[in-house]
Amino acid sequence: MSQTVLxxxxxxNIMGKRSGGAMKERNPAPIQEMAKEESKAxxxxxxxxxxxxxxxxxxxxxxxxxTVEAVxxxxxxxxxxxxxxxxxGFKVVKNKANAIMNSISAQPERMEKLIPVAAEAGCNVIAxxxxxxxxxxxxxxxxxxxxxxxxxxxxxxIPNEKMLFDPIGTPITLGADQLASGLEFMSMLExxxxxxxxxVGLSNVSNGVADHLRKYLDRTYLxxxxxxxxxTAIVNSYDAELMAICxxxxxxxxxxxxxxxxxxxxxxxxxxxxxxxxxxxxxxxxGQAIFSESWLEL
Numbered sequence: 330m331s332q333t334v335l336x337x338x339x340x341x342n343i344m345g346k347r348s349g350g351a352m353k354e355r356n357p358a359p360i361q362e363m364a365k366e367e368s369k370a371x372x373x374x375x376x377x378x379x380x381x382x383x384x385x386x387x388x389x390x391x392x393x394x395x396t397v398e399a400v401x402x403x404x405x406x407x408x409x410x411x412x413x414x415x416x417x418g419f420k421v422v423k424n425k426a427n428a429i430m431n432s433i434s435a436q437p438e439r440m441e442k443l444i445p446v447a448a449e450a451g452c453n454v455i456a457x458x459x460x461x462x463x464x465x466x467x468x469x470x471x472x473x474x475x476x477x478x479x480x481x482x483x484x485x486x487i488p489n490e491k492m493l494f495d496p497i498g499t500p501i502t503l504g505a506d507q508l509a510s511g512l513e514f515m516s517m518l519e520x521x522x523x524x525x526x527x528x529v530g531l532s533n534v535s536n537g538v539a540d541h542l543r544k545y546l547d548r549t550y551l552x553x554x555x556x557x558x559x560x561t562a563i564v565n566s567y568d569a570e571l572m573a574i575c576x577x578x579x580x581x582x583x584x585x586x587x588x589x590x591x592x593x594x595x596x597x598x599x600x601x602x603x604x605x606x607x608x609x610x611x612x613x614x615x616g617q618a619i620f621s622e623s624w625l626e627l
Contacts, residue, residue, distance in 0.1 A: 331577030332555050337406050337429070338372035338566035339532065341397070343380040352379065352389060357396045368403040370566040371576060374429055375401070377418075378408035386414025391421045398423055406431050406455075406563075412442035425450040431563075432457040432495065433482075435474040440481050448485040455493045455528055456482065458514070464497065468513035471496055472521055475514070479522045489524040493561055498533040501546060505616030508534065508550070515557035526560035531571075534614070539622055544568050549610035551575070552586040570603075586611050 341348045341363050351359040367375055377393045379386060390409060397405065406429035407418045415430065422428050432455035433443045447454045456478040458471045465471045475494055482492060496511035511529075518527060534550045535543035548571050551562060555574075564571055573579055585595070585604055589611050600608050609625055612618035618627075 331580045332583065333577040334551065334555060334559055334575045335373035335561040336371060336566055336572060336575045337374040337376050337431075337528065337561055337563045338367035338370070339376050339378070339530075339563045340367060340565065340567065341375060341393070342378040343382070344378075352393060355392060357399075360393065360396050361400045364397045364401050364403070367566045368401045370569070371572050372403060372566045373561070374404050374406045376406040376408050376431060376563055378431075379411070379414060381410045382414050383411065386411040387417040390414040390418035394418050394421050404428055408432075412439065412446075415443060416446045419446055419450045419452065422450070422452075425452050427453075429453040429455060429493065431455045433478065434459040435478050436461055440478070444481055444485045444487070447482070448487055451491075453491045453493060453526075454482060454487060455495050456525075457495045458497055464499075464507075465510075468510045468517065471510065471514040472517055475518070475521050479525070489522050490526075492522060492525040493528040494518055494522065494525055495528050495530070498529045498531060498550065500536040500538075501534055501614060501620050502537045505614060505620075508553075508614060509616065512553060512557060515554060515559065519558070527554075527558070528561040528563060529554060529559065530563045532563075532565060542622060542625070544571065545606055545610050545625065546614065547571055548574055549586060549607050550614055552583050552607070553590065553611070553614060555583060556587050556590055582607050590615075 343349050343352055347359045364375055379389050382389050404427040408431040409415050430447050430452050434457040458465055458474045460474050496514045499507040531547050535546040551574055586607055597608055613620045613624045
């Protein structure tokens with residue numbers, strides 16, 4: 330049985346071209362079209378990201394939730410930094426038990442505000458490993474934050490099975506060290522929080538890279554995380570090849586990358602096409618080759 334990852338589709342976003350304008354104008358049609366497209370592509374969840382929405386978040390989030398729920402039964406992932414907007418959104422979600430709260434970080438004020446909302450809704454929670462000082466420095470800091478979050482969630486009656494830990498994917502343009510720390514944390518997660526799931530904002534890894542190259546980084550990074558049992562990922566569901574990897578339809582590519590992670594380097598000579606793309610991209614993401622935007626041509 331090939332390993333699969335549940336895709337959380339990321340495109341209904343206040344920053345998106347189609348969805349952003351529609352949210353501002355409260356125009357349901359483009360958002361409903363996208364919800365249907367993402368569901369058809371195989372998304373297990375639809376992420377509805379309204380950003381900070383300081384002015385009108387408490388009205389916008391419920392509107393987006395109801396707009397999407399009118400056309401699809403795909404479970405929702407509510408995404409906003411505005412705690413009041415999050416609470417307002419969860420008041421109207423139909424299928425609360427299957428929904429995801431994105432996210433509760435390891436910051437005291439966010440934990441205080443959102444854990445009670447999540448506990449009452451009975452939803453799944455993305456536990457974001459982002460602390461009062463911001464980005465964790467290494468896998469040990471990630472582990473410490475994960476324990477803090479797990480304890481606080483458990484105290485509110487939220488079981489490990491409802492938690493999705495996000496180690497935070499960082500842009501490859503900042504180097505590969507943080508990506509390695511995130512993978513190392515993933516290898517520790519089962520011991521830290523038995524039964525818990527995991528997720529990652531996949532496209533963070535390619536942030537700041539030329540648009541036409543981003544998909545290659547996203548795809549290989551997904552496979553690398555799968556080695557440590559990644560259960561869900563926030564992805565671009567319009568990338569059919571990425572979705573095929575999520576659905577377990579590319580076992581030979583998964584085997585190639587996982588073999589390289591185990592130290593079995595097949596060398597580029599016998600590889601071509603997609604396999605060679607993953608080979609070269611893995612070299613960059615693992616820090617074995619320096620990142621430049623011509624990595625696929627080298």
